[in-house]
Amino acid sequence: MTGRLRRPTGRYAGRSAQERQAERRRRFLDAGLQLFGDSPGYRATTVAALSESAGLSTRQFYEEFRTLEDVLAALHLRVNDWAEEAALAALAESAHLPVAERAAAVFRAYAANVTGDPRRIRIAFIEIIGVSPQLDRQRLARRSRWVDLICAEAAAAAERGEAQMRDRRIAAAAFIGSVNGLLHDWSAGWVEATLDQVVDELVRMLLGILQSVPLGPDGGPAGA
Template sequence: MTGSARPQGGRRYRGRSTDELRAERRQRLLDAALARIGRRGYAGLTIERVCSDARVSTRHFYEHFGSREALLQALFERFTDDTRRIVGEALSSGDGDPMERALGAVAAFVRFALADPARARLAFIETVGVSPDMERRRRDAIGHFVSLIAGAAEQLAERGVLPRRQFHLAAVALVGATNELIVEWLSGDTGLSASQMERAIMDLFRTLIMGARARSGAAP
């Protein structure tokens, strides 16, 4: 056998493989795009400016993303992947009170969304009305969280915490209310900090649960 095996990812530059360099460039493009969307919105996003901010060439941009919208979709996918992981971990953590676990999952989602205003603006404002494909992705994400809330409510009903009923429309309403409250917070008109807005949203969920219990006489 002659020669030597090439390192995984091809040639190395300053100790990093070409695959590692590609991954770093992609990450820089995503981070630069998110920062610019946070400042100027999707309408103010151009490939040239993102490449300049990320210190990559437009040739490298097109190695990762076929268009400006593809970049937006990648950012939104990163947001939804992160939130699904965070909510899933909260729902499956521990063996405590099921209602508090469900509320903890909602709080984890809201806290993550509000922790970075640029990220929240991307997810709740800048993806709206971009294209039919982007709208489908957005509706799919909303549907996923509607299903999670409805499923958690059904589990609470099985334990006697909530009355038995069809929870889909209630879950749609709660997801929509959460979405609009976050958009209102992003406007800056509420005067609330991120932690105060989180408490306001959680108060809404708790009030609705308490009202459902009181109306049906479900066990506390």
């Protein structure tokens, strides 16, 4: 399949072609969330199975997507967008709190959103891994976006005198890597802990980044 089929135009049953297209896309994505995020998983799903789950035809699938990878890519972005919206809403609501409480509230809002549905965990941290170079670039781009958010908030906290002023990009990247790795391993059953325990540990790591003391030339605390 070298390209998408031409989409229908005009109105049908009181809905425009754009409205019908949006509805079909939503149904395919909902089916993808279920099949990729639960069973049988992305690699064992076919276009025919996805279309059947969505209650649509394979012809309609190719009107919206080129491949199943496109569906997975859209779902990965969607899950991250939901989590980002939750984190930013918590950030706005906790703006009056001290930095430690604010960081904890924001991360817990993120964690509650992404882990509230086990299918989202699998999409964000398991199914997306190793699919293709293109999806690897997308995954790393979203990681970078989370790193930027942490660095921006850390800088704002430093300007308010709540944290030390320093470059936290490496520490933020390490933290995001820990989030991805730990949630992946927990979801796979490799970590013997409750989700609350996992989130608590990640919150402690985040607060350590915000409150850490810069190192001096000898590797010890600066000024020691």
